[in-house]
Amino acid sequence: MAVYQDKARGTWYFITRIEQADGSKKQVKRRGFKTEKAALLAEAKLEVEGVAEEIVTFEFIAKEYLKWYEKRRKASSYTKISSIFNVHLIPHFGKRELRNIKQRDIIKYQDKLIDSKMAASHVKKIHTTLSAAFNFAIKNEYTKENPAALVGNVDLKETKHVNYWTLDEFKVFIASVDDDMYYALFMTLYYSGMRKGELLALTWADIDFNTNIINVDKTEYNRTVTTTKTEASRRKILMPSTVMSILKKLKLSQAAMYQQEVKLNYVVFGTIKDSVSTTTLDRRFEKYVADAGVKKIRIHDFRHSHASYLINKGTIISVIAARLGHGDVATTLNTYSHLYPTTEKEAVLDMENDFRPAQVLEFKAE
Known part of the structure; x- marks a missing residue:
């Protein structure tokens, strides 16, 4: 020996x-x-x-977990999780034997992520993904403990920053849009708060011109239509008549282009059965933003813009949550509470007006 x-x-x-x-x-x-x-x-x-134990590396578990995950989750979720494994976790832990990864190794890795100045939310997501991989290994009897769960997630405060356009900024932007379809698309996004995937999955069957309601019950990712992100995301959004008129005009222009009646299963923003591609949409959006000279935001920030618009209109939070498809009002408050203009000082000033001076009892010292 x-x-x-x-x-x-x-x-x-x-x-x-x-x-x-x-x-x-x-x-x-x-x-x-x-x-x-x-x-x-x-x-x-x-x-x-006389028996050699099976050597199980982290990379092996990661790949097995991704196979399991891909069969049970949406393609968009799988893409995000696989990116975390391939970019962060496998390069760091890949060749290590699973049983030899200790709590101290997890802590050192957390320190490395923190030192990289990565966003707190992303550091936390990497940790929860790492912990999920260990839980998968435990369920499949590859290991007996989860060092990531024992260490716990990082205690970092997330910096909240919501980027959005005010109504005035949106008006400047929309004035630069010179295409009927894109004009209707961006108007619908701003006044509905829909996610991009939900918008691209819309068919004319989802547009009710009699009630001014848009039905949201599906989403699209890479030209594949699936169910909505959550059950709460299935919703009916009441739209202003101005936007519905624009959509009606778009439907008529499609009928003229197709030289036939627009069927209910045709997509709203695209050509017959194919929605506009996300790369084309992103490229056109960037062009219109540059033409308008407004500050840059993402297409997803139209949701934040819609929420901000409603908050400034004094809309109650439960209505905002319902329009955005949030299952819990707390989610909406947690995301947008800082946009509410009322401060404690203003709230107390309002209290001063609850009683007129004559109505307040005066107590005389004995």
Whole structure:
């Protein structure tokens, strides 16, 4: 028996060959022992037992978890999670044996992410993804504990910043849009608060011109239509008649272009069965923003713009939550509470007007 010292790590390891049940021999390498004696004892035990344990690396678990995840989640969610594994977790933990990843390793990795000045929300998402991979490994009997869960997520305060356009800014932007379809698209986004995927999934069957209601019950990602993000996202949005008139004009222009009646299953923003591609939409949006000279926002920020618009109109929070498709009013408040203009001082000033001076009882000292 022979063991070796890993001078770079300051630990000991051994390499041996173990005979398997079928008569073949398998080379086994074990590393990470603090002392030479510990390495010798582990090698002796392995040779006596005669069975080599399965070596499970983090990369193996990550790939198995992604296979499981892809079959059970939406494509958009899978894309985000696989990116976290491929960009962050696998490069860092990939070749490590799962059983050798300790709590101290998780803490050091958290420190590395924090030092990189990455957004707090992204650091937290990376940690929850790492923890989910360990939970998957436990359920599949590859390991017995989750060091990420034992350490806990990072205690970082997230900086909230919601980017949006005021109504005046939106008016400047929309004046630069010279295409009927895109004009209708951006008007619908601003006055509905829909997500981009929900908007692209709309068909004419979802547009009720009699009630001025748009039905939202699906979403699109990479030209694939699926159910909405959550059950609460299934909703009916009452729209202003001005926007509905613009949509009616768009439908008539499509009929003229197709030289036939526009069927209910035709997409609203696109051509017959194909919605406008996200890359084309993004490119046209950037052009119109540049032409208008307004500040840059993302298309997703139309949701924030709609929320801001409603808040400035004095709309109650439950209505805003319903229009945005939030399942919990707390989500809406947590996202947009800082947009409410009322301060404590203003609230107290309002209290001053609750009673006229003559109505306030005066107490005389005895």
